[in-house]
Amino acid sequence: MDIADWRKKIDEIDRQIVALISQRAEAAQAIGKLKKSTNLPVYEPNRERIIFDNVRAANKGPLPDIELVHIYERIIDVMRALQQDELASQRSGPSAGETGKKS
Amino acid sequence: MDIADWRKKIDEIDRQIVALISQRAEAAQAIGKLKKSTNLPVYEPNRERIIFDNVRAANKGPLPDIELVHIYERIIDVMRALQQDELASQRSGPSAGETGKKS
Numbered sequence: 059m060d061i062a063d064w065r066k067k068i069d070e071i072d073r074q075i076v077a078l079i080s081q082r083a084e085a086a087q088a089i090g091k092l093k094k095s096t097n098l099p100v101y102e103p104n105r106e107r108i109i110f111d112n113v114r115a116a117n118k119g120p121l122p123d124i125e126l127v128h129i130y131e132r133i134i135d136v137m138r139a140l141q142q143d144e145l146a147s148q149r150s151g152p153s154a155g156e157t158g159k160k161s
Numbered sequence: 162m163d164i165a166d167w168r169k170k171i172d173e174i175d176r177q178i179v180a181l182i183s184q185r186a187e188a189a190q191a192i193g194k195l196k197k198s199t200n201l202p203v204y205e206p207n208r209e210r211i212i213f214d215n216v217r218a219a220n221k222g223p224l225p226d227i228e229l230v231h232i233y234e235r236i237i238d239v240m241r242a243l244q245q246d247e248l249a250s251q252r253s254g255p256s257a258g259e260t261g262k263k264s
Contacts (some may be wrong), residue, residue: 105168112172113179
């Protein structure tokens with residue numbers, strides 16, 4: 059395979075990663091709604107530790123665990139912002155957080 | 162579904178994301194080797210623009226494009242470091258970059 063072939067493969071992998079991150083975001087939104095109704099905080103350090111442990115356990119290389127954790131720190135930041143946004147939109151109106159993709 | 166159910170779903174999604182990021186890393190390593198043999202630079206801003214365009218095009222929400230781009234900036238940083246590591250290990254010996262997971 060030459061560089062162009064590998065890049066085609068990467069672009070296809072990226073579309074799958076984007077789809078999974080979107081599914082993860084939908085689950086995080088659902089949890090955000092449940093947290094709101096049960097008054098649980100958005101930030102839960104113990105849950106984040108479990109996420110990192112799960113990521114490390116799933117890692118078979120070639121990336122070192124620490125690099126995957128770096129990527130996941132960013133993913134978790136983004137998901138936390140989404141939950142906070144979800145809570146804010148529930149306060150300002152029920153449909154504001156459900157308009158789908160914003161660009 | 163309650164919070165525990167959603168978290169189980171997220172943990173399963175995360176294992177799939179980790180597997181895809183690992184596949185992506187393997188492809189980036191392969192490209193790193195080809196770049197070395199063709200003297201192409203590790204950092205190629207035009208290729209990065211194509212990656213971000215592909216990510217935005219694949220995004221169907223609920224995350225805003227900008228948040229996915231934030232995640233991808235981190236993914237690309239990690240992949241670039243891996244390619245640089247690959248080049249360095251090729252200089253110091255053929256097998257040093259191929260020992261799989263490092264922790």
